[in-house]
Amino acid sequence: MLKKEQNELVTQTGPGTPMGDLFRSYWQPILISSELPENDCPPVRVKVLSERLVAFRDSEGKLGLIDEFCAHRGVSLWFGRNEECGLRCPYHGWKFDTTGQCVEVPSEPAESGYAAKIKLKSYPLIEKGGILWTYMGPAESQPTLPEWEFTNVPLENIFVSKRLQENNWLQAMEGGIDSSHVSFLHRGDLNNDPLFKGAAGNKYNLADSKPVFEVVEHPGGLYIGARRNAEDGKYYWRITPWVMPSFTMVPPRGDHPIHGHFWVPIDDESCTAWSFDYHPVRPLHAEERIAMQNGKGIHVKYVPGTFRPLANKDNDYLIDREAQKAGRTFSGVEGIGMQDASLQESMGPICDRTKENLVGTDNGIIMARHRLMRAAKALREKGTLPPGRESEHQKIRSAAVILPPDQPYKDAAREALIAKPGTPQTTV
Amino acid sequence: MILSESARVTTAHEASFRIQYPNSKPRAVKVIALDAGSAKLVDEIAKLNWHGAAFFTSLSFDAGSAPGGTDGKTLKAWLNDLAGRTMDLVSEVAGADCVVVVATAGKDVQSAAVIAEVCTLHHKTLIALVVPEDNAPDDQIDVSLRALRPYAKMLVIAHGRDYIEAMLTALRA
Ligand code: FES
Ligand SMILES: [Fe+2]
Numbered sequence: 290m291l292k293k294e295q296n297e298l299v300t301q302t303g304p305g306t307p308m309g310d311l312f313r314s315y316w317q318p319i320l321i322s323s324e325l326p327e328n329d330c331p332p333v334r335v336k337v338l339s340e341r342l343v344a345f346r347d348s349e350g351k352l353g354l355i356d357e358f359c360a361h362r363g364v365s366l367w368f369g370r371n372e373e374c375g376l377r378c379p380y381h382g383w384k385f386d387t388t389g390q391c392v393e394v395p396s397e398p399a400e401s402g403y404a405a406k407i408k409l410k411s412y413p414l415i416e417k418g419g420i421l422w423t424y425m426g427p428a429e430s431q432p433t434l435p436e437w438e439f440t441n442v443p444l445e446n447i448f449v450s451k452r453l454q455e456n457n458w459l460q461a462m463e464g465g466i467d468s469s470h471v472s473f474l475h476r477g478d479l480n481n482d483p484l485f486k487g488a489a490g491n492k493y494n495l496a497d498s499k500p501v502f503e504v505v506e507h508p509g510g511l512y513i514g515a516r517r518n519a520e521d522g523k524y525y526w527r528i529t530p531w532v533m534p535s536f537t538m539v540p541p542r543g544d545h546p547i548h549g550h551f552w553v554p555i556d557d558e559s560c561t562a563w564s565f566d567y568h569p570v571r572p573l574h575a576e577e578r579i580a581m582q583n584g585k586g587i588h589v590k591y592v593p594g595t596f597r598p599l600a601n602k603d604n605d606y607l608i609d610r611e612a613q614k615a616g617r618t619f620s621g622v623e624g625i626g627m628q629d630a631s632l633q634e635s636m637g638p639i640c641d642r643t644k645e646n647l648v649g650t651d652n653g654i655i656m657a658r659h660r661l662m663r664a665a666k667a668l669r670e671k672g673t674l675p676p677g678r679e680s681e682h683q684k685i686r687s688a689a690v691i692l693p694p695d696q697p698y699k700d701a702a703r704e705a706l707i708a709k710p711g712t713p714q715t716t717v
Numbered sequence: 718m719i720l721s722e723s724a725r726v727t728t729a730h731e732a733s734f735r736i737q738y739p740n741s742k743p744r745a746v747k748v749i750a751l752d753a754g755s756a757k758l759v760d761e762i763a764k765l766n767w768h769g770a771a772f773f774t775s776l777s778f779d780a781g782s783a784p785g786g787t788d789g790k791t792l793k794a795w796l797n798d799l800a801g802r803t804m805d806l807v808s809e810v811a812g813a814d815c816v817v818v819v820a821t822a823g824k825d826v827q828s829a830a831v832i833a834e835v836c837t838l839h840h841k842t843l844i845a846l847v848v849p850e851d852n853a854p855d856d857q858i859d860v861s862l863r864a865l866r867p868y869a870k871m872l873v874i875a876h877g878r879d880y881i882e883a884m885l886t887a888l889r890a
Contacts, residue, residue, distance in 0.1 A: 290889050455727065503862070503872045558729065602723040635723070637732035646741045647887050649815060649844040649871040656873065659883040697862045700855070 291642040291658065299661055300457045300639050302554040303339035307665040311534055312338055313426035314668065314675050316435045317553050318563050319414075320344055320421040321449060325352070329371045338425060339556040343367055344414060345387070348374045352416065353387025354423050356409035360391060385409055418442075419449050420563075436680035437536070438708035439549075439565050445572035448546070448581040449565045450588045453597045454630050458535060458560035459658075460640040462552040464629050465537035466653045468515035468529055472498035474628050477618045482625065484566070484577065484586030488543030490689050490717035493517045493525040500527075504652050505699045509533060509682025510660065512706065513653040514698045519691050525717060526698045528688045528706065531657055533664060533677035538687035539587070541716035546573060547687060548587050558638035561596075564588055564626065569686075570713045589626040598627055606631040684708040688715040744814035746770040746890035749796065751828055754821035755848060758878050763799050765882065770890035773798050776806065776828040794831050810835045815842050815888065818865075819881060822849040822874075823857025826864040833868030845869035846881055 291299070302309040317337060324333050325346040332345040334357060341357040343366045351374075357365055359378040366385070369376040375392055377384040383404075384393040389411030397403040412423045413431070418440025424431050439447050454461050464470065471479075472494055479491045497517035505512045510532040519525040527540035538549030551563040564587045566573070573581075584590035590599040600607040606622045608631075613621030622631045647655060664675035676682060688705035692698060699706075705715030725731065748763075748770060750756040756774035763772035778794035794806035810816060816836050820826050829845065836843045845865040849858050858874060865872055875881055 290887055292886075501870055501872075503866070505874050506876060602727055603721050605721045605723045631723075634727055637727060637735070638729045639732070641732070641735060644735070644740060646889065649842050649888075651887070652844070652871050652873050652884065655884050655887040656875075656880065658887075659880055663879075694866070695863050697859050697866075700859060 290645055290647060293643055295658075295662060296639075296642045298665065299658055300459050301557055302458065303557065307669045308534075308661070309338055310426070310668055311661070311665045311675055312554065313424075314430065314432070315426075315534065315678060316415075316422040316424050316432065318420045318451075318551055319354070319423050319553065319561075321451060322416055322419050322421060325421065332367055332369055332371055332376055334365075334367045336555045337423070337561075338554055340425070342412070343369070343376070344421065345369075345371050345376050347371065347376075347387050351387045352414040352421065353389070353411060354414040355385060355387070355389040355411040359383055360385075360407045360409055361394075383407070387411070387414075418565075419444055419447055430674055432678040433680055436683040438569065438684060438686060438710075439567040441710065442567055442569060443572070446546075446569070447565065447567040448573060448578055448588075449563070450581070451561050451563045451596055452589050452591070452626065452630070453555075453559065453595075454552075454562045454634065455559050455602060455638070456634045456636060457557055457639040458552045458554040460633050460636050461560055461562055461630070462535045462537070462550075463654050463657070464633055465539075465550050465552070466511070466513055466529060466531045466657055467651070468502070468513060468527060468653070469500060469650050472500070474619050474632070475625050477616065478625050478628075482585055483580045484545050484548075485542055485625075488541075488545065488717065490525060490527070490542055493519055493717075494527075500650075502650055502652065503698065504656055506656070506660075507682075507685075509677040509679070509685070510536075511653060511656055512699060516698075523691050523693055526688075526690050526692055526702065528690070528698055528702060529653075530685045530687055530706065531653075532682055532685065533675055534661060536677070536683075538685075540687040540689040541714045542689065543716060544713075546577060547714050547716075549687070550587070562626075562630065568714075569708070570711060584624055584626070587626050589624060589630075598630065600624070600627045600631070602631075602634055686714060689717045690715055691717055741889070743768045744889060745812055746815050746817060746885065746888060747773065747809055747813040748817045748819065748885070748890070749773045749776065749832060751776070751818055751820040751826050752824035754824060754850065755819040758848065758881065759819055760799060762878060762882055762885070767885065767890055770885060771798065771809070773804070773809070776831065778806075778828070778831055794835075806832065807835055807839075810841055811839050813839075813841055815844065817844045817846065817885070817890075818869075819846045819848060820861050820865065822847050822853045822861045824861070826861060829865055829868055836868070842870050843868055844871045844873070846873050846875045846884070848875055848877070848881070 382395040389409035391407035500515040503514040546566040548566040608621040667673040750759040773796040
């Protein structure tokens with residue numbers, strides 16, 4: 290349970306809010322590189338942290354992320370002409386470069402210097418790991434570029450997707466650190482999904498639906514270890530790292546690519562759920578890539594031409610009560626990604642945490658909220674920059690291991706939890 | 718276009734129709750400190766406002782019913798509450814919805830076995846919080862983790878008092 294004011298604190302990320310400032314301390318993924326496929330391609334609308342922006346790649350390949358609305362009379366620059374190193378408003382021809390600087394006001398003599406006095410707000414936009422990232426905080430505290438392992442492996446080892454999720458970011462993120470739902474909600478998929486099936490670890494998941502947890506802090510966030518019984522008195526551990534504010538990685542299964550998420554607020558009632566899959570040491574197989582494109586694993590199928598899932602609230606998520614009854618899916622919704630999203634959207638646009646009844650196994654969630662609130666307050670009151678910005682905090686991995694009962698996973702799996710170039714993931 | 722039911726009901730406006738009746742009864746959380754350091758923390762936390770949580774700062778038991786011992790029914794162990802009263806461990810646990818033990822990292826957690834035995838007997842969930850002292854070396858934490866792991870459904874390394882408070886609040890203790 291959270292008090293009402295605490296719930297507001299953690300869920301509101303617009304400009305000027307404490308949690309909004311926290312999110313603005315990090316590089317945030319906002320676009321897949323292919324959304325701006327080439328120089329002078331059409332601009333793309335972006336809404337992030339309750340700010341409406343437009344992104345474009347200019348004639349020289351420079352990336353820009355600027356205020357969506359023309360400084361003249363407020364037309365959306367999504368209609369703009371992306372040409373000759375700038376985005377030109379189609380209404381009266383004002384033109385802006387990637388920094389938001391107005392470079393041309395056709396009605397005024399160029400010599401008048403009028404254009405120089407017009408500048409739209411802009412944010413840095415960089416490309417890494419097939420993703421365009423922005424940083425929306427104060428320039429003086431801009432962190433080094435993202436160092437998540439998947440952004441550092443060759444592009445043929447990675448598949449990245451994003452989908453619109455129509456609820457507040459936090460209830461989506463909380464699903465990512467809540468290992469205990471896997472044995473229920475996703476039970477039908479462990480042995481069927483091409484990106485999950487066949488792993489030796491799956492049988493422990495399915496045999497033991499009452500995992501035991503250990504929550505351990507690390508400098509950038511948390512490790513949440515879920516333990517199930519394996520053979521000979523040993524334990525099967527699945528270790529999920531969470532890095533502030535909203536990065537998680539799912540523990541691996543067999544040699545399948547490993548995957549994880551970011552949840553980035555669009556506004557307080559919707560977010561972008563980013564899903565990445567990568568293999569640290571090999572290119573993805575063609576079949577794996579096809580499965581991901583077809584919405585398997587943690588990815589989804591889309592309404593064509595959009596990032597909205599094909600199964601969405603407008604069609605009741607294509608719920609199949611027969612499949613639910615027969616146990617093919619636990620909730621009746623198909624696909625791991627939509628199983629999560631459908632339930633999280635059903636909580637309402639902003640989950641009312643004053644009504645929840647948490648149990649001991651929710652300690653991962655309790656601790657994550659606690660750290661978020663603590664960091665947001667420290668940033669607001671003392672200017673302390675939050676954890677998760679340093680590259681050391683980002684170079685981490687999830688792991689699945691079998692350990693003797695007396696070994697703490699945080700020690701036994703210490704190496705496994707660090708991303709090391711050229712080393713395969715630790716998995717069962 | 719006719720909106721699906723899911724689309725109609727997931728708006729902020731519809732969220733305001735969530736009915737406002739309570740959906741749970743108060744739960745009895747018993748918080749037990751396992752050593753002197755954690756007793757100090759528990760003592761401070763106990764002064765805040767709680768909904769029926771009970772706090773205990775020490776445990777003693779008969780030599781004849783030491784850990785790993787006998788069947789829990791004959792176990793004789795006592796808890797001391799903050800008012801200095803002596804309470805019977807078995808009946809406290811029997812009346813609990815959830816038992817939280819708090820241990821300073823590296824300190825003796827023998828009594829956890831006794832508490833766990835009683836929890837098992839009465840089918841109660843045991844949550845263990847390990848609180849490292851400032852700059853506690855990792856091996857101290859490991860000692861506690863190893864000792865508590867067999868018993869706890871949820872084992873958390875909790876730096877400082879504020880997390881314990883946050884957790885108890887979250888659990889509506
Ligand atoms: S069982 Fe967890 S939300 Fe209903
Ligand atoms: Fe899930």
